Amino acid sequence: MDAKLINTLNLAKETKFYFRYKKTLMRIINENDENQRIRRYIQEIPLITKDDILGHEQDLIPKNLRQRIILTCSSSGTTRGIGSLTYYTEYELGYFMKLSEKIHNNLTEKKISQNASILVIVPFTLTAIGIIVLMQMLHMKYNTGFIDSKTNPRKIIDIIRRLRPELIKTTPDIFYNLIEYSLKTHSNFRLADYKLHIQFTGNVISDSRKKQLNELLNVEISETFGVSEFGGPLGGMCVYDDGMHFYASEEMLVEIHSFDNKDVWLLHDLKDTIRGKLVATPLYRQGMIFLRYFTDDIVEVIPGRCPCGVPYPKLRFLGKIQDCFRRPKDGIIITPYDLENKLLDTDPSIWEFKLYVAERKKRGKLLVEYIDTPQISIGDLLGIISDYCGLKIVIEKKKLGRILRFKPKRRRIIKV
Numbered sequence: 001m002d003a004k005l006i007n008t009l010n011l012a013k014e015t016k017f018y019f020r021y022k023k024t025l026m027r028i029i030n031e032n033d034e035n036q037r038i039r040r041y042i043q044e045i046p047l048i049t050k051d052d053i054l055g056h057e058q059d060l061i062p063k064n065l066r067q068r069i070i071l072t073c074s075s076s077g078t079t080r081g082i083g084s085l086t087y088y089t090e091y092e093l094g095y096f097m098k099l100s101e102k103i104h105n106n107l108t109e110k111k112i113s114q115n116a117s118i119l120v121i122v123p124f125t126l127t128a129i130g131i132i133v134l135m136q137m138l139h140m141k142y143n144t145g146f147i148d149s150k151t152n153p154r155k156i157i158d159i160i161r162r163l164r165p166e167l168i169k170t171t172p173d174i175f176y177n178l179i180e181y182s183l184k185t186h187s188n189f190r191l192a193d194y195k196l197h198i199q200f201t202g203n204v205i206s207d208s209r210k211k212q213l214n215e216l217l218n219v220e221i222s223e224t225f226g227v228s229e230f231g232g233p234l235g236g237m238c239v240y241d242d243g244m245h246f247y248a249s250e251e252m253l254v255e256i257h258s259f260d261n262k263d264v265w266l267l268h269d270l271k272d273t274i275r276g277k278l279v280a281t282p283l284y285r286q287g288m289i290f291l292r293y294f295t296d297d298i299v300e301v302i303p304g305r306c307p308c309g310v311p312y313p314k315l316r317f318l319g320k321i322q323d324c325f326r327r328p329k330d331g332i333i334i335t336p337y338d339l340e341n342k343l344l345d346t347d348p349s350i351w352e353f354k355l356y357v358a359e360r361k362k363r364g365k366l367l368v369e370y371i372d373t374p375q376i377s378i379g380d381l382l383g384i385i386s387d388y389c390g391l392k393i394v395i396e397k398k399k400l401g402r403i404l405r406f407k408p409k410r411r412r413i414i415k416v
């Protein structure tokens with residue numbers, strides 16, 4: 001780990017972005033004691049945020065590697081809908097191929113056949129994750145099809161029925177649009193008459209949602225996660241369906257920051273389950289050097305050995321920091337993952353929702369849609385949810401498909 005960190009810091013010296021930290025970087029590189037070096041690193045290197053890099057992506061490329069960039073693709077890596085660019089060297093693409101293969105093999109072990117057909121549904125303006133997924137599937141010699149997610153939903157459903165893929169890789173938002181379309185137009189909205197595997201990436205999926213989709217559609221859900229700015233996939237679901245293994249963690253310096261920013265934990269030191277903000281330094285990167293990049297992601301880390309045998313730490317993706325709010329009565333952070341679990345546990349007929357959290361003393365608003373007849377009254381739902389959130393809210397029931405999904409990622413908690 002230490003040799004990799006020094007290598008990354010040396011590359012960082014060659015970028016425009018880090019010119020201003022050059023002296024600090026030298027001090028850290030020259031430190032003899034490994035623990036001391038890492039401590040210095042997390043104390044002296046300022047965090048980088050999305051706003052720092054947007055439009056300045058080229059400044060993160062080491063000078064002597066400029067010629068070796070073989071791929072540039074747009075990354076959707078922001079909830080604000082502004083794409084940023086990601087640069088890759090051949091080495092990095094190779095790294096992602098291998099990493100993806102590991103994640104994929106573990107996820108699909110004994111579930112998907114060797115010569116399965118796989119359908120990838122992502123935006124045509126490929127995200128970094130999308131293009132890597134596609135290349136990786138082809139590299140692993142899967143029979144892979146690709147559909148632009150902006151294609152008419154009826155067409156997509158027709159293609160799924162005709163091609164009968166074993167696995168569909170897509171994002172929750174794209175998939176929900178398809179389901180909604182089916183629910184509104186067909187009486188039999190099952191996508192397939194066989195066991196279809198769906199692999200999601202890119203947004204929050206709660207346990208209750210997985211259960212709901214499984215009951216509704218008879219599909220098997222799995223999940224992977226990645227950070228577009230870091231180049232692609234980083235981890236995938238445990239076969240026990242309890243969190244995702246962080247396969248890339250040994251090639252990264254991963255920090256978890258407490259919500260109040262007072263504590264910083266290193267992933268590898270963690271002994272207890274903890275929630276916080278994900279800050280990381282990828283040590284495999286060459287094409288773009290990120291030091292202490294604040295990803296906006298809220299995660300729950302589950303340390304310890306997993307009985308499934310995969311040796312990498314586990315985590316759950318809970319949402320973006322912009323989409324969380326602090327519960328007034330006890331200061332607990334409520335994430336989109338928590339809210340989705342709570343809503344769907346309270347009434348499994350709830351489909352889409354959006355919570356507007358108002359400033360102090362003002363009344364917030366919860367929009368809800370149902371896929372079926374509500375199981376509890378709006379009054380009861382109001383009582384349970386306003387108590388859970390510790391907020392004064394009103395509930396507005398919407399017709400199916402009326403709650404708009406923001407692009408590129410749906411936000412379900414909005415502070416107004």
Ligand SMILES: [Zn+2]
Pocket residue numbers: 238239240245306307308309310
């Ligand atoms: Zn496991």
